[in-house]
Amino acid sequence: MIKTLVTSYNNPDLDGSACSFAYAEFLNKTNTEIIAAVFGKIHREAEFVFNKFNITQMQDADDLRNLENYNFILVDSSDLKGISRKIIPNKVIEVIDHRKINDSYMFQNAKVQIELVGSCGTLIAEKFYNNKVDISKESAILLYSAIISNTINFKANVTTDRDRNMASFLKSKLDLPDDYAHEMFYFKSRFNTSLKETIIHDFAYFNFSDKNIGIAQLEIVDVDNFIKNNLGELNTILNNLKNDRKFDFIFLSCIDIEAGFNTFLVIDDSSKSLVENSLNIKFNNNICKISGIIMRKEITPKLKEFLER
Incomplete structure (x- = not known):
């Protein structure tokens, strides 16, 4: 049986990390066996969310054996230069992204979903919502955080009603302090590297x-x-x-x-x-x-x- 890996671009930000984690959960709950993994190192903001809520981080994709035998699903990613060279383009079977500028045509065997919302997390959250699939608190907090981050707490021009609606849906599953967005943004502003x-x-x-x-x-x-x-x-x-x-x-x-x-x-x-x-x-x-x-x-x-x- 061919295994399928859901992942994002190298060193993914919070949106890419959250989507990889949550979409793997969605697919596993709808009878598709999926592995979520990361190429490189997740951004500090993503680390903050994983650590704050004690969420187990995804596997390191580079540790997986025989990647040439995997199919791939790309989330929050749709161009060749941003992804690992270990991802074979003709073995990408699905692409989900929210960028106007993309190379999705390069993945000729993929089902492509490109929709111009503020966060790819919105597109993944809609899959749970529209298909009435229960979402774990871990996926809910990751996707909610991704939407808040990508839309700059709904201040960015890219924000849509779909982003606001899915953020509201996800937040209803959670018990978050009022200053959560500020805490996340403040952490993001403190660099731990040069x-x-x-x-x-x-x-x-x-x-x-x-x-x-x-x-x-x-x-x-x-x-x-x-x-x-x-x-x-x-x-x-x-x-x-x-x-x-x-x-x-x-x-x-x-x-x-x-x-x-x-x-x-x-x-x-x-x-x-x-x-x-x-x-x-x-x-x-x-x-x-x-x-x-x-x-x-x-x-x-x-x-x-x-x-x-």
């Missing part, structure tokens, strides 16, 4: 019109003081990444997850021009602060559209 390592861990790169673009994104509290206190180091990190990885453009998007705004940082005029023209914003001394929140998944389609004109 600033360089923290940025690289959630760094993303894209190629549009033969131009290589690197985008760093941090979601923290007290962005103003963070930028002020770390500006020199941030500039050095971005410069080194641009030179080492041969990026044509690079920038940092810093999201204040409690105050609800973005600050962008660039290090060169070409990147400044790209971001200004794509997002219709204006920099002052390589820094631009805008009200409201725009996520990387919203930024990338705008960059692509501008470069492909």
Whole structure:
């Protein structure tokens, strides 16, 4: 019998980790034998939720033998460059994601579900809700936390009514303190690795019109003081990444997850021009602060559209 592994991209964030855990539960409860596992290391925010609620973490996928004999289900992931090289594209049988920019067409044998909601956790929660399958408290807290994180507690533009409805459904299964979101966001803002390592861990790169673009994104509290206190180091990190990885453009998007705004940082005029023209914003001394929140998944389609004109 062919085994099936549900997983996400390398070093998954809370959304990818939660979806892997919960979708495996859903499928196992609907008579499909599934293994949930992780390639790499889950993000610190995901670790926070697993540890706070004493949830047993998923297996390390690299420890599984004979992966070439597995089928794969990808959640919160739909592009080749983000997944482990051990995942064979033609053995991916399902893809569930919520990004407008995706490579789902590369998985020719997969059933594909791409729907533009704030969190992939919403799509997984809907499977429990719509099919009237009981959900464990572990999966409920993971998916609820993922929705809160991905929508920045419903402040982000990507938030939909579906996200709010599923968060309400999941929260009804739980007994959480009123300040839970603040506690999770505050933990996420305390780095336990160097600033360089923290940025690289959630760094993303894209190629549009033969131009290589690197985008760093941090979601923290007290962005103003963070930028002020770390500006020199941030500039050095971005410069080194641009030179080492041969990026044509690079920038940092810093999201204040409690105050609800973005600050962008660039290090060169070409990147400044790209971001200004794509997002219709204006920099002052390589820094631009805008009200409201725009996520990387919203930024990338705008960059692509501008470069492909």
